Structures are given as structure tokens and as C-alpha cells.
Amino acid sequence: MDKLMDKMQEAAMYITSRIGSDPVHIGMVLGSGLGGLADELQDAVAISYKDIPYFPVSTVFGHKGKLVVGTLEGKRVMCMQGRFHYYEGYGMDQVVFPIQVMHALGINNLLVTNAAGGVNTSYKPGDLMLIVDHIKLIADSPMRGPNYDSLGERFFDMTNAYDKKLSALAREEAKRLGITLQEGVYMFFAGPSYETPAEIRAARILGSDAVGMSTVPEALAASHMRMKVLGISCITNMAAGILDQPLNHTEVMETGDRVKEAFTLLVRNVTKQWPV
Numbered sequence: 001m002d003k004l005m006d007k008m009q010e011a012a013m014y015i016t017s018r019i020g021s022d023p024v025h026i027g028m029v030l031g032s033g034l035g036g037l038a039d040e041l042q043d044a045v046a047i048s049y050k051d052i053p054y055f056p057v058s059t060v061f062g063h064k065g066k067l068v069v070g071t072l073e074g075k076r077v078m079c080m081q082g083r084f085h086y087y088e089g090y091g092m093d094q095v096v097f098p099i100q101v102m103h104a105l106g107i108n109n110l111l112v113t114n115a116a117g118g119v120n121t122s123y124k125p126g127d128l129m130l131i132v133d134h135i136k137l138i139a140d141s142p143m144r145g146p147n148y149d150s151l152g153e154r155f156f157d158m159t160n161a162y163d164k165k166l167s168a169l170a171r172e173e174a175k176r177l178g179i180t181l182q183e184g185v186y187m188f189f190a191g192p193s194y195e196t197p198a199e200i201r202a203a204r205i206l207g208s209d210a211v212g213m214s215t216v217p218e219a220l221a222a223s224h225m226r227m228k229v230l231g232i233s234c235i236t237n238m239a240a241g242i243l244d245q246p247l248n249h250t251e252v253m254e255t256g257d258r259v260k261e262a263f264t265l266l267v268r269n270v271t272k273q274w275p276v
């Protein structure tokens with residue numbers, strides 16, 4: 001066994017010692033302001049990241065740094081209440097390590113969520129957006145370096161990175177529940193600064209509808225391991241230069257808090273129907 005596989009196994013064994021060996025159906029990464037969903041799990045077991053071998057720790061306000069495992073709408077789910085970002089100083093390999101540990105635990109379904117800035121001017125803060133594709137032009141790939149053939153192929157396909165059936169499910173459920181669900185392309189920026197207005201104009205020309213500092217590394221790692229991914233952004237603010245106002249993390253958190261009911265309702269109903 002190589003080193004990454006050893007680390008994944010050790011982390012997975014520790015988590016299993018805390019949650020038991022019943023299968024976990026869906027992994028969920030909860031973005032800034034969206035972590036409250038984890039508090040709704042039944043029979044929940046919460047594990048601090050600092051207790052899990054080789055896990056990094058969250059340093060961002062609004063990211064609690066806990067793995068919470070429990071039942072949501074009849075499915076056993078594992079929520080990351082707080083994620084790791086490249087701008088925190090972690091390598092891309094550390095950013096995606098939890099996703100690889102989920103895979104080691106037998107999880108093949110992943111919901112990735114985030115707070116994002118709206119680039120598409122038809123969006124408004126508080127909208128939810130189904131991620132149909134992404135753009136990443138900067139920073140390393142998390143898969144840079146030796147390939148772990150037991151995890152996935154060296155050159156892997158990203159055509160269907162965001163699963164079409166799960167996307168259709170989210171679309172249907174949003175419609176049924178009367179929740180506005182925009183659809184768009186999420187573009188990764190390394191942060192921690194928000195973008196300049198010129199970068200946002202460039203992002204729009206390139207075809208992005210929303211910008212953020214996460215999610216894409218996790219979607220890459222999940223695709224490498226052929227996990228099924230559903231992505232939902234919460235448009236917490238209009239991206240830089242669209243409105244005549246500066247951006248700040250407080251607004252991001254406040255908007256996340258404002259939409260938490262709609263977000264939770266949508267995720268609950270998608271989870272209920274999620275084929276596992």
C-alpha cells in the first residue's frame with residue numbers, strides 16, 4: 001500500500017470506530033453559512049476534524065470543523081460542517097483528502113455546496129444555483145503527482161462531472177417545492193481576496209455564472225474516483241463590480257443564514273429521492 005492509501009485507511013478506520021460499520025449513502029460538503037443542515041441529522045455522531053488522523057482543521061469563520069454522521073430523510077449521510085480551502089494554505093491534496101476518505105468509507109455519492117458570488121446579472125443574492133459545469137484555470141489539480149490507480153485513472157473524464165440524473169432530480173424537486181433554482185457554471189478562484197470587477201467581467205466572458213473559492217477541487221477528486229456529484233451554490237452576493245458596494249464575508253454568512261430554510265428543504269427532498 002502506498003502512503004495516501006494508508007492515510008485514507010487510517011482516517012476511515014478511526015471514523016468507523018466512532019460511527020459503526022453501517023453503510024453511509026451520501027457525503028455532503030456544506031459551504032459557508034450552510035453548515036446548519038448538519039444539526040438536523042437524527043442519531044447524529046459528531047467528530048472533530050482534529051481527532052481524525054491526517055485531517056486538516058478548518059480555519060474559516062462559519063466552518064465548524066466537524067464531521068457529522070446521521071440520518072436525513074431515511075438516508076445515512078456524512079456532512080462536512082466546514083471544508084478546507086486552498087487559500088487557507090493547504091495543498092490541493094489536503095483540500096480533497098476528506099473526499100478520498102469518504103470514498104474509502106464506501107461513499108459513492110457526493111453533494112457539494114458553497115457560497116458564491118453571482119456573475120450572471122439575472123441572479124439575485126439568496127438564489128440557489130444548480131452547478132451544471134465548472135471552470136478552473138488556475139492552481140494545481142488535486143490529482144497532480146503520482147496517480148493512484150486504485151482510486152482512478154491518470155487521465156479522467158470531466159464531461160459529466162456533475163451527474164445529469166441527480167441534477168434532474170434537484171431541478172424537479174425545486175420546481176415541486178416552489179424554490180427558485182438557477183442553473184449555471186461555477187468558476188474557481190483561489191482567493192482569499194474577492195475578485196476585482198475586471199476579473200468578474202473576464203469570468204463572464206469566459207462563460208461563468210458564479211464565482212467561488214471551493215468545490216472544484218472536491219468535484220475533481222470525486223470525479224477521479226467516479227463518485228456521483230451534485231453541486232448547489234448559494235448566491236450570497238453579487239460578484240465584484242456589479243453593485244456599487246464592497247464585498248465581505250459577513251454578507252456571505254448572513255445570506256446563507258437567510259436562505260437556510262429553502263436550502264435545507266431542497267436538500268432534504270433531494271436526499272429522500274436520491275438513488276443509492
Ligand SMILES: O=P(O)(O)O[C@@H]1C[C@H](O)[C@@H](CO)O1
Binds near residue numbers: 031033083115116249
Ligand atoms: O466554502 P465556501 O466556498 O462556501 O466559502 C466561500 C468562499 C470563501 O471561503 C468564503 C468567502 O466569503 O465563502
Ligand SMILES: Nc1nc2[nH]cnc2c(=O)[nH]1
Binds near residue numbers: 115117118191195212
Ligand atoms: N471568489 C468568491 N467567493 C465567494 N464566496 C461568496 N461570495 C464570493 C465571491 O463573490 N467571490
